[in-house]
Amino acid sequence: MTELQASIFGALTGSLFALMAVGLSMLWGFLKIINLAHFAMILLGGYLTVDLASRLGMSPVATILITAPLMFLIGALVQAGFDRFGVSELNSLLISYGLLIVTVQIVTNVWTADFQRMSPDINPLSLQSVAIGPFVFPMPTLLAAGFGTVLVFGAHLVLERTYAGRALQAFGQDRQIASAFGIDHRTLGLVLAGTAGASAAIAGMLFAVGEPLTPDSPFEWIGRVFAIVILGGIGNVTGTLYAGVLVGAISGLVSVLWSPSAAPLAVFSLVVLALVFRPNGLFPRKAGH
């Protein structure tokens, strides 16, 4: 029973990590940019949520009304820079690593290196929980799972059903051909990167509602998030969600059965196996339509 509870709980948490991963995965797949600064935006989003809720008394969830547009701008700005200088895939990794380090240090200087969390009176969600059948789930986890699932499926629908989404997919498959057919990759790229930034802000809020933040949090996320990106298939939106749930469930299960420290090892091994046997991700999209 504990095992089941742990894996369901892990799966729910996993969809939050899937939300963190989906922006990265789309930028990597469609724009050939590996943006470590995405983690910086999640971190900033989280800290801003804590700050706005604590100082202005806003509801933590409502802070995304401010943080999401802000991160949209930052994400688009970073992408504009990458585009302007024609940055390659590998160089984008290095440059955004620099941006991440700078952000982490700024966050440390502004908010100190100590844990930050909202007190229960400004974040009543943290005390609530919901009983479903024999299981009890904390409210923040359910909230994260709800947001994560809805947003990822929303992104999937936009990609499949709209002109912009299809244009992006075309661009991801062959940039030159897509450009020759009149796809304005600049604007699309900016909108995509901005949206990824906004999703980072939401992920940051969801994390801050449930867990304490430190400036080093990004480095705890990176391993798991990239595992989800690779397992889900780079640029594969729904695959990212499934991979997030899978990775979460496995982490939860391994933590209970063995030890929490073994969870990264299990996930890491899964990634290596997947790279050997399923290099296009665990959930490849069907060829054609």
Add this chain to the structure above:
Amino acid sequence: MRKRSWVAPTAVALGLVATPVLWEITRFPVFYLVFVSGILFWAAQATSWNILSGYSGYFSFGQGAFFGVGVYTMAVLFGRHGWNWLFVVLLGGVAAMLLAAGIGAIAFRLRSLRGEIFALLTLAVPFILAAVVRLVDVIDGGQGIVVPVPAFPEAVAPFQRFYFVISAVVALLALTAAYLMQNNRYGWALFAVRDDEDVAEGLGVPTFFHKMIAIGINGLIGGMSGAVVALNLGFVSVEGTFNLRVPLFVIVMSVLGGRNHWAGPLVGAVYIHTLQNRLADAGFDGWSLIVLGTVLVLLMILAPDGLMSRFSRRPWQVSAAFVLVLAGLAMFGTWGEPVDWVAAALAAAAIVAFLPGRGVSPAQRGVSSVGLGESRAFGEAMKTRGENWTPEPVVTATDVAKSFGGVDALRGVSITVHEGELVGLVGPNGSGKTTLVNLLSGALRPTSGSIRLAGAEIVRLPPHQIAHLGIARTYQIPRPFSSLTVRDNIAVAIMFGREPKSLAESRAEAEEFLMLVGLTDLADVRPEQVNLHERQLLEMARAMATRPSLLLLDEALAGLNPVEIDNAVAVVRRIHGSGVSIVLVEHLLRVVIQLATRVIVLDQGRQLAEGTADVVLRDPAVVTAYMGKESHAPGD
């Protein structure tokens, strides 16, 4: 750099010069000893990182893992159990090397694992290690470990002086390894991997082996340096060890100094450590990561090639700026202390290096014509053969098929190429010609079927072994090693041929192949400076330099003008005349008719026709495949 025989003496001479200089430094006041020891530590870390990530282009964020293994080996075995520290330094290196070999064995085996994914995997390793170290009580258990001051000889007292000496030894080891590799086959194999790994493998470079060597050296030196620094730390903790400093610093230092040069990371270490030191001195401790992160971003965008390449462009101006500023400040002596003077002099040197303007630019390429040099080495081997000579099969492919996902590119093709043949392989787009070339050269493995080279099965062999057995290829779109000159592109193929040769021997032997294709005049320019035709000739020369028995030319004449085509045809004739069998994939039927002794037509992954050119190209089935069903055979 010109001759191999210079390398060892130069290294020895460098050591002989460096030792007294370093010994003189050991008499410095303790403050400066500590400062220079810091530079030496970072030089060792960054140089070891650069041997893998700079030379081979496989970017690692995992330096902290090798460093951390070294630190904790020292902390546990010396700090807790009191083993001999010198022995533990070696053990720390070996332990990190084993970890590196483990990472390499997984990461480099995976064909799907591109550089970006390798980088991300290495990003995860230090965090996993940190989790393990924190939880395992035998190692740390989250409490941290005290490392006492080791016993050291009186001659190098006080401790700072002793620590300086061992730091210098490790740094010299790292720099020597980097220097030697830049001038020998181990380094050149990595340069080839960095420029184009598939081509390197196809020319006979055992890429997996060389990447393992590189990551092994990276681990060994990173671990030894970590073990040494643990002696200086006094107290070791998970947070202090597995953090961002090491991976960030080694990357920034190497990028700043220059990743293509053995001394680049050293130059970067001098700059960054001095900058760090001055920032801390001015009370900006919390700013150093912000400054370094910004420096990394700006460098990657504005000057990714680093300082070393800029220094070498105007060496005198840079040295003059450094010496003048240093001497000037020292003479007036009114501002700051010696470290400030050095910092200012370094800044002046960097400013001069980065000033706009050409400096001494690399030799401009003059107008050159491709002369058809006489090839004496390649006699007309065919003529020496007797009348009764019966050709043996060189390569025999039996019923080979290849499918990609659900798409059948080849559906069971059997071909044999005999000694002395020049087989034209033709067919419409998508008929499977290039796939067949990829299967024969080992770049792809067939889904089914057998390929025998001189009687031996080669289907499961890695491409570099197939190259050594005698199959060479060219690429439709030329893929030269962009960081090497035309001559060195050929030299790499000779160096990693069937019989290993030194760099100097290979360069000398490359002349023969430059002459074969008529590129002697362009030997010392970079491939980007020559035109498409010349690059295609380079492809052929490089392939011939592996001394193949079978040469696969994949549309080696695509995109050429008529004059260039005639020249290329002459070169192919000459190669064929030297006794090499050739498979020529070509769209230009004129060329095929001129050259081929036999023609094979592929269509939709199957063999459609085979025979002499004039017969095959009149075959109605062939005409239909080319022109579509509506057309009729061309009437005479």
